[in-house]
Structures are given as structure tokens and as C-alpha cells.
Amino acid sequence: MARELRPWLTGRTVIGAERVDAPPGPKYAGLERLPGQRIEAVTRRGKFLVMPLGRMELLEGTAASAPADELIVHLGMTGVVRATPPPGHLRVHLHLSGPEPRDLYFQDVRRFGRFMVVGVGDYAGLPTLAAMGPDALDPDFTPESLQRALAISGAPIKTLLLSQRPVAGVGNIYADEALWLAKVHPERPARRLTRSQVSALHAAITDVLARSLLLQGTTLNDYRTVNGEVGAFAAHLAVYGRAGEPCPRCGAAVVRTVVGQRATYACSRCQTRPRSSSRSAPRRPARGRPRLTPRAK
DNA sequence: CGCATTTCCTGGTAGC
DNA sequence: TGCTACCAGGAAATGC
Incomplete structure (x- = not known):
């Protein structure tokens, strides 16, 4: 979408901005x-489009002090x-x-989207953007950066991926697809x-997003490009939305579970479950010096 | 701080 | 046919 919008928007000045059917x-x-502000560039960080703006300098010395x-x-x-008016919403x-x-139109049926102007880098109202890791398609995203980000959390790997902190741009569909490619169970503690596995996951994330x-992305129902076309990747999804179907790699059944309140699809065989902490497993004493006091809460 | 839970919102669909 | 119940989920807000 950023690539589509870049030639369409760069260098143009906003004449009018109207909020329609939105509180x-x-x-x-x-x-x-x-x-009055000009769109200087169209950039992207993860799933956020970021467009730096500039005000025409009508008077020397006054506009220069105005924050961009x-x-x-x-x-x-x-x-x-869209470049054409949507039928509704x-x-x-x-x-x-x-x-x-x-003209440019923003349509949003379920109102989860946002379309807002902030001071440059003023992400106080956008904590996810403020704390976002390197973009998945940026050279800064490496197996080492991923390793560092995962090492500090015991949350399920899928939950951590969706937080956008280890890497930016991975949503629910691509998290499941990447974990499947890397043969990592979504509930494995990061x-x-x-x-x-970290190396495989790094490669899987970049691979699935690039493909x-x-x-032009995944259209399940709603997604459209700026030109109104659907993305064709849905037909290439290995596990997402395919509960009960055979794993394309090993033939075992794809199962649907819930991880972090999100529908989660994984192969029941080739994504090995995290080491179980079930009651039936014999409790093995921790290595090293025994803990004398309960862990502080 | 870190993690879990709840909230926002509407269209599509399953079930009756 | 028409009704209710439920599900989809990115990110922020709230709770613990």
C-alpha cells in the first residue's frame, strides 16, 4: 500500500480534509x-503508514519554528x-x-482503523508504534535482533510476535504461517x-511477508489495494483458516486453538509442542542452588 | 514492569 | 423469513 500511495501522494498538498461518519x-x-500541509513522503513502519508533512513557508522565520x-x-x-469514493462507511x-x-478516501467498516495527524515522532497516543521493533523487511531485522528480543520474554512466541516488539509487521495470519514454516509451536515460550529455531523463524517471517x-497481500474478505484489487495470497496460506485440512508438509491435521485470545492454526504433528508442564509429568528439582524463598510477586 | 483481560465495532453466518 | 448468538481481530485501555 505504501508503494502504491507513494507516487500518488508524494509532493501533493492537502487542500481539504473532511471527517465523515466518524465521531x-x-x-x-x-x-x-x-x-495546507504537503505530503513529503510515504513511509511505513510495520502496519502503520507514516507520511511526513511539511507546511509551505509563506513567511521566512515563522514557519520554520512550527513543528512538522x-x-x-x-x-x-x-x-x-481508495482513490475513488467507497460505497459506504x-x-x-x-x-x-x-x-x-x-482525492483520497479512507473507508473503515468496523472502525478499528485510524487516520490521524501527530507531531513528528510524537507517539504518546500510539504506544505500539513507539515501542515497535525493526520492520520485518528492514535489514535491521536479523536473527540476532530477533534472538535478543525473544530472550527477554517468557510469553508464548505467537503472542510476542503480535506485540510488534521483536519485529514490526506480523499480524495474526502471518504469525501462524511463519511459525508453521519454522516448525515452531505457537505456545512455545519465546x-x-x-x-x-530463531534463525528459522527469522527466515520464515521475511519469506512469508515477501511472498x-x-x-499484493492476503484478502480474506475486506482487504483491497488502492486500485481496488484483491490480494491473492490467501490461496497460498498453509495453515491459517484451514482447521481439519491436512498439513501441506506432513499431512497431519491442522488444528485450531486460541492463543492470546486469537484464533491460531498449527500443524498437530510438525510444530512440536513446548515442553509440557502438565501435572502428570514428574516434577524435576531445579538445577543449582535450591530456592529457599518463594519467588516475589 | 509484564502479562492477561477487556474494549472498541459491524457484517456475515450458524442455528433455530 | 426473521430472530438471536456468536465470531472475526489490531491495538489501546484497564486490571492484577
Whole structure:
């Protein structure tokens, strides 16, 4: 989407910004600051579109002190950015300057998306963006960076991936697909992944996202490109949404569970379960000096 | 601080 | 046909 919008938006100035059928609130904060600002670039961090803005300097010395803004867009579940008016659930309408003036529309049926203007880097209202790890397709995302990020948490690996902290850009579908590719069970505590599992997971994340992007992403129901096309990657999903179907790798059944309140699909055979802490397992004393006091809460 | 739970929101669908 | 119940989930807010 960033790639599509880049030539469409870069260098254009916002003439008008209208909030449509959306209550005032943080998800649409700052839109009134948009008119008069020029879109300098279209960038992306994980699932957030980040568009630096600049105000035309009409008077030397005054505009220079004005802090620059950024337009932040997140699709949530059902957000769609379009160049033509959507049939319903329109939330934002932008009018843009240019040789031939253009419009931009943000549609969002379920209202989980956001379309807001903030000061550059002022992510106080966007804690996930503020604490986000390297983007999955950025060279800064390496097996080592992933290893460091996973080592500090005992949360289920899938839950940690969805937090966007170890790596940015992995949502529910791609988390399941990447874990399947890497043969890692979604509930394995993050810090218990072996070094080779971390390497496999790193490769799997970059691989699944790159392949999906080649097909313009995954459209289950709602997602559309800016041109209104569907993404074709859904047909290539190995496990997501395929409960009861055979694993494409080993033939065992794909099972659906819930991890971190999210539907989770995994192969029942080739994604090995984390070491069980079930009652039936004999309790083995911890290595090293016995703990004399209960762990502080 | 870290993790778990709840909340937001609407369309589609299963079940009756 | 029409009704209710439930499910989908990214990220923020709240709870512990």
C-alpha cells in the first residue's frame, strides 16, 4: 500500500480534509491540521503508514519554528484506502492539489482503523508504534535482533510476535504461517526457542511477508489495494483458516486453538509442542542452588 | 514492569 | 423469513 500511495501522494498538498461518519476522538485526531500541509513522503513502519508533512513557508522565520507533523494511517481490520469514493462507511475524505487534483478516501467498516495527524515522532497516543521493533523487511531485522528480543520474554512466541516488539509487521495470519514454516509451536515460550529455531523463524517471517507482497497481500474478505484489487495470497496460506485440512508438509491435521485470545492454526504433528508442564509429568528439582524463598510477586 | 483481560465495532453466518 | 448468538481481530485501555 505504501508503494502504491507513494507516487500518488508524494509532493501533493492537502487542500481539504473532511471527517465523515466518524465521531471525534483519538483515532481521527489532528485532521484539522492537514489542510495546507504537503505530503513529503510515504513511509511505513510495520502496519502503520507514516507520511511526513511539511507546511509551505509563506513567511521566512515563522514557519520554520512550527513543528512538522506526520499523517499516520492504520487499516485495523477493515480499513481501505481508495482513490475513488467507497460505497459506504467512509471515514475520511482528502482533497489534494496537483496538476490534476486528486482525492483520497479512507473507508473503515468496523472502525478499528485510524487516520490521524501527530507531531513528528510524537507517539504518546500510539504506544505500539513507539515501542515497535525493526520492520520485518528492514535489514535491521536479523536473527540476532530477533534472538535478543525473544530472550527477554517468557510469553508464548505467537503472542510476542503480535506485540510488534521483536519485529514490526506480523499480524495474526502471518504469525501462524511463519511459525508453521519454522516448525515452531505457537505456545512455545519465546525465550525457549533454540538458536536454530530463531534463525528459522527469522527466515520464515521475511519469506512469508515477501511472498505475500508479491501477490499484493492476503484478502480474506475486506482487504483491497488502492486500485481496488484483491490480494491473492490467501490461496497460498498453509495453515491459517484451514482447521481439519491436512498439513501441506506432513499431512497431519491442522488444528485450531486460541492463543492470546486469537484464533491460531498449527500443524498437530510438525510444530512440536513446548515442553509440557502438565501435572502428570514428574516434577524435576531445579538445577543449582535450591530456592529457599518463594519467588516475589 | 509484564502479562492477561477487556474494549472498541459491524457484517456475515450458524442455528433455530 | 426473521430472530438471536456468536465470531472475526489490531491495538489501546484497564486490571492484577
